[in-house]
Amino acid sequence: MLEIRHYIKQILNTPFHQVDLSSVSLDAIWFDVFFSRTNQGKLFPFPKSFDAITNLNLKAIHIILANVLYDKESQIPEFALQSFYEYLSNTLPKLCELVPDYNSWTTDAERAEELIRSLFDAIQILPANETKEYFTDRYRSIDSRERVRILEETKKAQERAKEILRQLRQKEEEEAASKYNRE
Amino acid sequence: MDSKRTPLLREEWNLEIQKMFESHFAPQWNANIGDRIGEEEFQFVKCFQKDLEFAKEHSLYQTKESILSFIETYQSTSTFFRNQLEGIHWKQNFESIPFTSRDDLQSKITDIIPNDTNLNEMVINPTSGTTGKPILAPNHPKAIGCYVPLIEYSVKKYGVTPVHSPKSTFAIQLCYQENTIVYATCHSLAGGAKFAKINIHPNSWKNPSDLQNFLIEFSPQILTGDPYAFESTMKMGIKYKPEAIHSTALELTPALRKNLSEYFQCPVINFYSLNETGPIAYSCPKNPEWMHLLPHDLYVEVISNETFTPLPTGNIGEIVLTGGRNPYLPLLRYRTGDQGEIQYGTCECGDHFPRLRLLSGRKPVYFQKPNGETVNPIDVARILRKNPFIYQFQVEQVTEVRWECRLSLSDTIEMSESSLEKEKTKIKEELESLFGEGSHVCISTNFPLDGKKQIVFINSYLSQKESKS
Numbered sequence: 001m002l003e004i005r006h007y008i009k010q011i012l013n014t015p016f017h018q019v020d021l022s023s024v025s026l027d028a029i030w031f032d033v034f035f036s037r038t039n040q041g042k043l044f045p046f047p048k049s050f051d052a053i054t055n056l057n058l059k060a061i062h063i064i065l066a067n068v069l070y071d072k073e074s075q076i077p078e079f080a081l082q083s084f085y086e087y088l089s090n091t092l093p094k095l096c097e098l099v100p101d102y103n104s105w106t107t108d109a110e111r112a113e114e115l116i117r118s119l120f121d122a123i124q125i126l127p128a129n130e131t132k133e134y135f136t137d138r139y140r141s142i143d144s145r146e147r148v149r150i151l152e153e154t155k156k157a158q159e160r161a162k163e164i165l166r167q168l169r170q171k172e173e174e175e176a177a178s179k180y181n182r183e
Numbered sequence: 184m185d186s187k188r189t190p191l192l193r194e195e196w197n198l199e200i201q202k203m204f205e206s207h208f209a210p211q212w213n214a215n216i217g218d219r220i221g222e223e224e225f226q227f228v229k230c231f232q233k234d235l236e237f238a239k240e241h242s243l244y245q246t247k248e249s250i251l252s253f254i255e256t257y258q259s260t261s262t263f264f265r266n267q268l269e270g271i272h273w274k275q276n277f278e279s280i281p282f283t284s285r286d287d288l289q290s291k292i293t294d295i296i297p298n299d300t301n302l303n304e305m306v307i308n309p310t311s312g313t314t315g316k317p318i319l320a321p322n323h324p325k326a327i328g329c330y331v332p333l334i335e336y337s338v339k340k341y342g343v344t345p346v347h348s349p350k351s352t353f354a355i356q357l358c359y360q361e362n363t364i365v366y367a368t369c370h371s372l373a374g375g376a377k378f379a380k381i382n383i384h385p386n387s388w389k390n391p392s393d394l395q396n397f398l399i400e401f402s403p404q405i406l407t408g409d410p411y412a413f414e415s416t417m418k419m420g421i422k423y424k425p426e427a428i429h430s431t432a433l434e435l436t437p438a439l440r441k442n443l444s445e446y447f448q449c450p451v452i453n454f455y456s457l458n459e460t461g462p463i464a465y466s467c468p469k470n471p472e473w474m475h476l477l478p479h480d481l482y483v484e485v486i487s488n489e490t491f492t493p494l495p496t497g498n499i500g501e502i503v504l505t506g507g508r509n510p511y512l513p514l515l516r517y518r519t520g521d522q523g524e525i526q527y528g529t530c531e532c533g534d535h536f537p538r539l540r541l542l543s544g545r546k547p548v549y550f551q552k553p554n555g556e557t558v559n560p561i562d563v564a565r566i567l568r569k570n571p572f573i574y575q576f577q578v579e580q581v582t583e584v585r586w587e588c589r590l591s592l593s594d595t596i597e598m599s600e601s602s603l604e605k606e607k608t609k610i611k612e613e614l615e616s617l618f619g620e621g622s623h624v625c626i627s628t629n630f631p632l633d634g635k636k637q638i639v640f641i642n643s644y645l646s647q648k649e650s651k652s
Contacts, residue, residue, distance in 0.1 A: 157262065161293035167302045168292070172319060175188070176308040177219040177327040178368045180334050180354045180378060181407045181431045183458045 002075055004113065004127040007068055011105060011112040014064045026050035026062050033070045046085050060102030061092050065119060079123040087122035098144040114142045188217025189371060191225060196375035199349040203367045203377055208397040210387045214364035219306065219324035220371040227325040228372055231508065232332035238479030239336070242535040245482035245506055247277045253480070253506050254280075257513045260297035263287070264515055278493060282486075282503065283517045288318045288459060296321065296511050305511055308458065320458045321511040329508055330461060331372040333477050334429065334454075337465035338405055340534065341450045343426040345404065347374025352401040354429070356380040357408035359415040361562045361617070377401065383416055398423040406447070409433045411549070411559060417446045424448050431456050434541070440471065455541060457519060460507055464539050469531050473538040481506045483537060484516070485525045499524045499542055548640040550580045552619035560640040566613045570606065572598070577630055578614075579641040585623050588614060589630035 027049050034045040053059055065088075068074055095118065096102075104111045117139040120127065126135055140146050186192045204212065220228070238244065251274055257264040263283075271279045288295070296302075305321045334354075335345045345353055349369060353376040365387055367379040381387065381397070388394055398421065406413070406425045409432040428447055430440075431454040444451045453466035455474050463481065464474035476483055484493045484503040494500045502519045522542040529535045550558040560578070567576050567590075577589045588610070598606070607626045614624045 157298070160298060163302060164293045164296055167305055168307065168319060168321060171305050171307045171321065172309075174306070175214075175216055177306050177322075177324045178216045178366070178370070178378060178380075179308065179327050179330045180356065180370075181330070181429060181454060181456060181462075182356065182358075182409065183432055183456045 001077065001125065001128045003129055004116065007074065007116040007127065008109060008112045010068050010071065010074065011064055011116060012107070012109065014067050014106050016060070016063070016106070019063055021056045021059055021063070024059065024063065026053060026059060026066075029063065029066045033066050036070055036072070045081060046088075048085075048089075050088070055096065057100055057102040058093060058096040061096060061105060061115070062088065064102075064105055064115065068116065068119075077125060079125060083123050087119065091118060091122060094145060098148055110142055111144075114139075114144060118143065185215075185217075188215060188219065189369065190217075190219070190221040191371040192217075192369070193349075193375060196349040196369045199375070200367060200369050200377055203352075203379060203401060206397060206400055208390075208393040208400055209367075210365050210381050210393070210397065211389070212365055212367060214366040216364075216366045217368055218328065218370050218372065220328050221324075224323075224325040224328050225371060228328040228332065231329050235332055235336065235479050239534065239536070244476060244479055244536045247482065250482040250505050251277075253513070254515065257297060257515070260299050261295055261513060262298070263291055263294040264513070266294070267515055280516050282491070283515050285318060285518070285520060288320070288512070288517075292321070295513070297513065300510050318459055320509070323510050326461060326507075326509040328372050329478075331370060333462040334407075335373075337452055337454065337462075337477060338427050338429065340465070340468050340532065341427050341452055343404060345373060345376070347376055349375035349377070352377040352379070352403040354378050354405045354407050355398065355401065355403040357406055357412040357416055358382045358561075359384055359412045360559050360565075361386060362565060363561075379403075383412065383419065383421070394419075395421050395423070405429050407431065410435045410439050410443075413443050413447075414439060417443065427452055429454055437472070455521075455539065459512060459517065460504055460514065460519075461509065463504070467530060467532050467534070467538060473526065473540050475530070475532075475534045475538055476536040478508075479536075480508055483525060483539065485523060486518075488522075494524075496526050497524060502539065502541075548642050549645070550578075550586070550618065550640070550642055551583070551645060553584050553621040554619055556619065558617060558619075562617055563614065563640070566610065566617065570610065572606075575630060577639055577641065580644045582644050584621050585625070586614065586618060588624055588626045590626065590628050591630040592628055 027044055030046065030050065031044055050062065053062070069076060095115070099105065099111060105115050106112065117135070120135070121139055126132065130138075189196075203209065254264065254268070254273070258268055259265075267281050267283070273280050304323055306324060306327065307319050307321060308327065338345065353370065353373050356379070358380065360382055361384060363382050365380060365382050367377065369375045369377050379401070381394070383394055385391065403425060405427045406416075406423070407429040410430055411433060413428060413430060424447060427449050428443055428451040430443075430451060435451070435453045440451045440453065450468070451471075453471060453474065454462065455464040456462045460481065462477050463483075464476050467473045467475055482505040484505075485498065485500040486492060486503050487494050487498070487500050499522060502521045502523050504514050504517045504519060507514050523539045524542070526538045526540070530538065548560055550560060550563070552558055563578050567573055567578075567588075572592050573590050575591045577587075579587045579589075581587055607628075611624050611626050615622050618624065
């Protein structure tokens with residue numbers, strides 16, 4: 001594995017000028033990626049086709065990741081295909097929803113880092129010179145899903161705070177419960 | 184009575200309580216209040232009582248180690264707990280946990296209340312507010328229900344056996360105020376035994392002799408109230424012999440305790456209880472200067488006033504509490520503002536829980552009208568507390584006819600200069616009417632709002648007179 005900055009750079013340099021997003025076949029690309037990585041297999045590596053995806057932004061994230069994994073110099077080791085398939089099927093659509101414009105991943109270094117860390121997190125590999133703890137901390141701090149979750153929690157907390165204050169005012173007017181002594 | 188206020192109310196309880204409502208000697212009832220104890224609350228209190236009795240029997244009071252699980256529970260549900268505990272090794276170092284102040288209870292209550300509690304069951308019991316801005320401590324009927332076994336435990340230690348029958352009146356609470364709520368009810372947790380809160384002030388009765396007759400008719404086992412109310416009862420010459428006097432809210436001086444005990448011919452139990460926590464301690468039957476920690480779920484520390492670190496036995500400092508059973512107000516190193524010392528070890532009375540000796544707690548302060556009559560400061564508090572923009576106040580009687588009323592106002596208050604002046608004039612008029620003819624009240628608005636427990640009522644006029652005599 002290389003240090004995280006190498007992968008970030010790869011993402012920022014994704015050669016989109018060579019890709020016609022609307023006509024590209026994701027299945028063909030993923031086939032090539034895994035064929036080049038393993039030099040074996042004549043079958044499509046995933047249980048389900050990705051060619052049905054029409055959302056260009058989602059397609060673009062597939063391309064970005066395929067570009068990183070295709071490159072043998074990236075020194076990304078073997079990983080479980082099942083986890084990767086789940087990542088492509090579940091996490092990527094969510095990320096695409098939160099960061100809709102694919103250009104953000106290739107122009108904003110923090111988003112690029114988020115994308116590669118989210119992949120590494122899913123397939124459980126660590127970039128060079130990082131501990132698991134450091135990796136998790138850093139990932140959490142830049143994770144869009146985490147940011148949205150915090151925002152939602154904050155919003156919920158604010159609504160709850162409002163409700164508490166309303167109830168406090170109301171209960172002050174209402175009847176108390178009888179007790180034998182006073183304070 | 185209705186079953187909304189007292190969900191477990193039974194027909195035979197209702198018949199008995201009606202007798203109290205309709206007594207020829209009854210005061211002019213002006214409120215309806217129930218215990219709000221349903222089946223769930225009932226079971227909660229019964230479990231609490233069992234745990235309390237077991238803990239008392241085996242001297243299992245909370246320690247720095249045993250209270251950790253309480254903290255852990257609320258760390259995940261209270262934002263305030265989470266913030267206070269963030270980044271510190273609190274399990275290894277309890278003293279690293281920051282204190283909770285009275286100010287926190289006022290300003291951060293929305294963070295303190297755990298996020299998984301149902302707000303519908305919240306109740307607020309108003310307090311007299313004799314020692315600083317009252318904290319509107321949210322509470323739950325089940326935690327208020329726990330007052331019953333705690334108070335009963337304390338009276339049993341004085342040889343009083345509470346009678347759990349609707350025919351019995353366990354307690355009557357005495358107040359002496361110009362204005363207050365007056366009600367009768369029964370307590371499900373005491374087998375339907377009756378309870379009444381009455382105002383001994385003449386305003387509250389149809390005939391002057393009714394108070395005496397009412398007490399005799401319903402013969403409560405104990406009288407509860409504050410030293411001021413008991414002293415007033417004594418001065419009024421009311422003749423009644425309860426099984427015990429249960430005194431709270433203000434400091435009970437040894438001299439007054441002796442007088443009350445002689446006058447009412449019964450033991451006098453001094454009780455330390457805060458609205459924020461519920462009952463904390465009761466005076467030891469063998470050595471009444473000391474008060475035994477009452478509940479088994481509160482951890483008590485005494486911290487230095489200078490270094491804010493816990494003090495060993497024999498040193499006076501501020502009482503700090505952690506724990507409790509109020510689901511809306513879990514306490515994490517809460518600084519009570521009360522001063523005292525703590526002592527551990529066995530006690531000849533048989534309650535081996537730690538003992539507290541309170542120091543110059545809440546001395547009763549009375550004001551004197553120019554015509555010599557006394558005024559209960561609680562009536563002053565009532566006038567000032569109804570103004571929502573007054574955050575904290577202090578009222579001092581400076582001379583026979585002159586009072587200083589210092590206010591700290593909300594800084595978010597949107598009020599024009601002229602409306603503010605109008606409000607001040609209104610308060611001035613109300614206070615002068617309370618203090619009587621010839622009184623003069625001076626209002627200022629520069630009283631500091633710093634969250635500290637301030638002395639609210641001062642009578643420098645009477646103190647000077649007393650020190651001269």
